[in-house]
Amino acid sequence: MKAPDFNYEKPTSISDVLALLANDELDCQLLAGGQSLMPMMNFRMANPGTLVDISGVSELAGITECTDTIEIGAMVRYCELEQSTIIKTHCPLINLVLPYVAHAAIRNRGTIGGSIGLSDPAAELPAVLLALDGSIEVTSGNGVRLEPASSFFKGVYETACEPDELITKIILPKAHSQQKFGFHEVARRHGDYAMAGVCIAQDSDLSIRVAFFGVADKAIRATNVEKLLSGSASFSQDVIKDAQNATSEIEFEGDMNASPEAKQHIANVVLERALKGMK
Ligand SMILES: Cc1cc2nc3c(=O)[nH]c(=O)nc-3n(C[C@H](O)[C@H](O)[C@H](O)COP(=O)(O)OP(=O)(O)OC[C@H]3O[C@@H](n4cnc5c(N)ncnc54)[C@H](O)[C@@H]3O)c2cc1C
Incomplete structure (x- = not known):
């Protein structure tokens, strides 16, 4: 199928984007890499x-190293993240995850802003933002606001970004040398959306954030699991078992890949593998 008719605008500044979004009659939708939106329009x-x-708004480009944070422009593509030494050095969890995001051809066009703006429950980057306690800079005609990742993802394809707003930056804290990170996912084929996956970040005080994706209506943190794991420098089989029991706090949702029960089983498998692979 082909997409229905639409008008096309290609502004070159954030203020021009916002002027278009503010006009209700235009019924605007943002196009970033088009890797999800174009298939959705065709269907x-x-x-x-x-x-x-x-894609022509240069203010949305670039990865910037600040004193304590890394700022990633919304139009930065996955392939740019993969090649960035700033990301390699300061956001190692992103580097662990990227090879599992779709396929190279899609990573050449898909953007971080598109992934965060879409909020697909099985996407990796929303869970990365939750595990790293990142935030999202959102801009509208009323100004700029920072939304923590913890309150940004609302449900399937639903976020805290309003129709007249634009995601302009993703802001992540720089990793410290004592921090450890873990990631694991299970997908039917490499590059497919995950059946279930998990991103983990452990701070130097041994507090831990555990974010699952592909298991519910959005990427979610498992706070009971975090409580059980916090304070452990290494994870014994008993601690892992307790943490796996605590995943019952999640309201698992089935999809075309797996039932809720199968999702819970896979979530426990990826949790164990990610904890054992923490580095
Ligand atoms: C075969 C296939 C496999 C895939 N596998 C995976 C996978 O394993 N993991 C994964 O995470 N993704 C996967 N994807 C999706 C891919 O990562 C998309 O590129 C990504 O989800 C959307 O990025 P995009 O830049 O293409 O956004 P677009 O498709 O252009 O836009 C997506 C949505 O975000 C909105 N949006 C875009 N930019 C902004 C912004 N700055 N502010 C507010 N809203 C914005 C758009 O309006 C739209 O609603 C897959 C896609 C395909 C086709």
């Missing part, structure tokens, strides 16, 4: 009146 799951292509 008639999305039917915007006007596509606002933000």
Whole structure:
């Protein structure tokens, strides 16, 4: 199938994007890498009146190292993240995860802003942001606000970004040398969306954040699991078993890949493997 008719705009500044978004009559939707939106339009799951292509907005480009944080422009593509020495040095969890995000051809076009703006429950990067306690800079005609990742993802394809707002940056704390990270996912084929996966970040005080994806209506932190794991420098089989029992706090949701029960089983498998592979 082909997409229904739409108007096309390609602004070159954030202020021009915001002016288009503020006009309700245009029924705008942002187009970033198009790797999800174009298939959704072809399948008639999305039917915007006007596509606002933000690929020409240079203010949304680039990865910047700040004193304590890394700022990633919304239009930064996965392939740029993969090649960035700033990301390699200061956000090692992103580097662990990226080879599992879709396929190389999709990573050449897909963007971090598109992934965060879409909020697919099985996508890796929303869980990375939760595990790293990152935040999202959102801009509208009313100004700029910072939304913590913990309150940004609302449900399937639903976020705290309003229709007249634009994600402009992703802000992540720089990793410290004593921090450890873990990641594991299970997918039917490498590059497919995960059946279930987990991202873990452990701080130098041994507090820990555990974020699952592919198990519920959005990427979620498992706070009971975190409580059980916090304070452990290494994870014995008993601690892992207790943590696996605590995943019952999650309201597992089935999808075309697996039932809720199978999701819980896979979540426990990826949790154990990620904990054992922490580095
Ligand atoms: C075969 C296939 C396999 C895939 N596998 C995976 C996978 O394993 N893991 C994974 O995470 N993804 C996967 N994807 C999705 C891919 O990562 C997409 O590129 C990504 O989800 C969306 O990024 P995009 O830049 O293409 O966004 P687009 O498709 O252009 O946009 C996606 C949505 O985000 C909104 N949006 C875009 N930019 C902004 C912004 N700056 N502010 C607010 N809203 C914005 C758009 O309006 C749209 O609703 C897969 C896609 C395909 C086709």
